[in-house]
Amino acid sequence: MTHRYCPDCGAPCVEKVxxxxxxxxxxxxxxxxxxxxxxxxxxxxxxxxxxxLLLAKxxxxxxxxxxxxxxxxxxxxxxxxxxxxxxxxxxxEAKVEPLGLFAMLDIPHISQIYAVYRARLVGDHFAATxxxxxxQLMGMxxxxxxxxxxxxxxxxxxxYAEDRKSxxxxxxxxxxxxxxxxxxxxxxxxxxRDHLAR
Amino acid sequence: MTHRYCPDCGAPCVEKVxxxxxxxxxxxxxxxxxxxxxxxxxxxxxxxxxxxLLLAKxxxxxxxxxxxxxxxxxxxxxxxxxxxxxxxxxxxEAKVEPLGLFAMLDIPHISQIYAVYRARLVGDHFAATxxxxxxQLMGMxxxxxxxxxxxxxxxxxxxYAEDRKSxxxxxxxxxxxxxxxxxxxxxxxxxxRDHLAR
Numbered sequence: 001m002t003h004r005y006c007p008d009c010g011a012p013c014v015e016k017v018x019x020x021x022x023x024x025x026x027x028x029x030x031x032x033x034x035x036x037x038x039x040x041x042x043x044x045x046x047x048x049x050x051x052x053l054l055l056a057k058x059x060x061x062x063x064x065x066x067x068x069x070x071x072x073x074x075x076x077x078x079x080x081x082x083x084x085x086x087x088x089x090x091x092x093e094a095k096v097e098p099l100g101l102f103a104m105l106d107i108p109h110i111s112q113i114y115a116v117y118r119a120r121l122v123g124d125h126f127a128a129t130x131x132x133x134x135x136q137l138m139g140m141x142x143x144x145x146x147x148x149x150x151x152x153x154x155x156x157x158x159x160y161a162e163d164r165k166s167x168x169x170x171x172x173x174x175x176x177x178x179x180x181x182x183x184x185x186x187x188x189x190x191x192x193r194d195h196l197a198r
Numbered sequence: 199m200t201h202r203y204c205p206d207c208g209a210p211c212v213e214k215v216x217x218x219x220x221x222x223x224x225x226x227x228x229x230x231x232x233x234x235x236x237x238x239x240x241x242x243x244x245x246x247x248x249x250x251l252l253l254a255k256x257x258x259x260x261x262x263x264x265x266x267x268x269x270x271x272x273x274x275x276x277x278x279x280x281x282x283x284x285x286x287x288x289x290x291e292a293k294v295e296p297l298g299l300f301a302m303l304d305i306p307h308i309s310q311i312y313a314v315y316r317a318r319l320v321g322d323h324f325a326a327t328x329x330x331x332x333x334q335l336m337g338m339x340x341x342x343x344x345x346x347x348x349x350x351x352x353x354x355x356x357x358y359a360e361d362r363k364s365x366x367x368x369x370x371x372x373x374x375x376x377x378x379x380x381x382x383x384x385x386x387x388x389x390x391r392d393h394l395a396r
Contacts, residue, residue, distance in 0.1 A: 002205070003205035004205060004206060004207070004208070005203055005204060005205055005206070005207065005208035006203060006205070007200070007201035007202060007203055007204070007205050007211075007224075007233070008202060008203070009202070009203065010202070010203035010208050010210075012208075013205075020328055022288075023273065026205075035205070036271070037274060038238050038239065038271055038272060038273065038274065039239055039272050039273070039274055040236050041236065041237055041239060041311060073234070073236055074236060074237050074311075075221065075236065075237075076235060076236065076237055076309040077306050077307070077309055078306055079304035079306045079373050079393050080302075080304055080311060080393070081304075081393045081394055082306075090220075097394075098393075098394050099394065100371070100394065101302060101369070101371050104278075104299060104302055104313070106277035106278055106279075108275050108276055108277045108280075109275065111274040111275055113239060113272075113278060113313075115302070115311075130218055171299070171369045171371075173298070173299045173369075175277050195277050195278070195279045195296075196279055196295075196296050196297065196298065
């Protein structure tokens with residue numbers, strides 16, 4: 001059950017399939033409102049500064065103490081690129097110019113989609129923030145692959161590293177999922193599955 | 199105010215900026231839960247059958263009686279391509295094979311993003327449904343441009359028509375917005391603005 005009480009009128013909700021629908025929803029027993037719950041969009045920036053990338057060590061759960069590029073939930077009334085740049089300021093104080101959509105990744109098992117942009121660091125300022133205990137520029141050979149925050153982050157950075165070798169960036173799409181080998185907690189065991197495959 | 203009552207405990211909510219946040223949120227006066235509201239993802243298919251596209255006349259509000267390609271809200275636990283194919287079945291009974299991401303469009307003023315796939319009709323079955331009063335295959339010169347349902351639909355089909363002329367499809371990104379000319383209710387006055395432009 002996603003809603004025990006109705007956010008509109010406060011009456012109890014029940015879980016049922018509404019008429020002309022096919023899924024269980026929370027439906028209000030008072031005002032009959034149907035309360036849908038949908039996936040969330042995470043937006044982030046792979047920030048380039050010359051040969052280096054800007055990475056942040058998370059100061060909040062989940063994945064406290066692990067490394068990521070700046071990313072967070074898209075807010076209402078903003079575009080994905082605006083949101084990715086906003087999250088970068090909030091997490092690293094860095095001002096960036098988004099360069100294009102680098103990856104749109106499905107993560108269906110946690111009901112998220114990730115929109116990841118390549119971006120260029122504008123100026124040279126960045127700093128630790130309440131959300132990031134450390135913020136650093138790192139060369140590609142310094143990326144802490146064993147210590148990244150999420151499978152989506154590891155997958156995006158792996159795709160980026162591959163494209164960067166050939167200096168040929170494209171928009172990647174696919175489903176981030178465990179490849180069935182080793183441990184589900186090992187981020188290196190996550191791969192991008194073709195989202196079009198049957 | 200997005201939540202008058204807490205969906206978890208039923209107590210009244212107040213609108214305030216939580217600590218370490220920057221936006222107004224609905225916060226429960228009973229259990230202190232913060233209730234975030236985020237943009238929704240719409241997924242759809244531009245369905246190709248030879249030289250024709252599969253379009254549906256909406257049998258539900260909004261835009262009742264106007265034409266669209268099959269599209270609807272992404273559900274939890276599904277990928278965007280799966281959702282686009284599911285919506286196509288629900289609205290047209292057509293089975294499709296998604297071919298790739300054609301457009302990822304920001305529509306910030308209504309807090310939506312659109313993920314539009316090119317898809318191939320599998321078999322030849324399609325039919326009217328509770329959601330669609332008519333479902334038809336149409337040539338590019340039959341598309342009812344003046345009678346499309348939403349700016350996102352008109353913008354996507356316009357981009358598709360352009361790419362189709364050169365038989366060269368790419369992944370389009372941008373912000374769907376009124377171009378400032380004519381009427382806001384005229385879908386032909388909506389264009390795709392570069393989402394990276396300042």
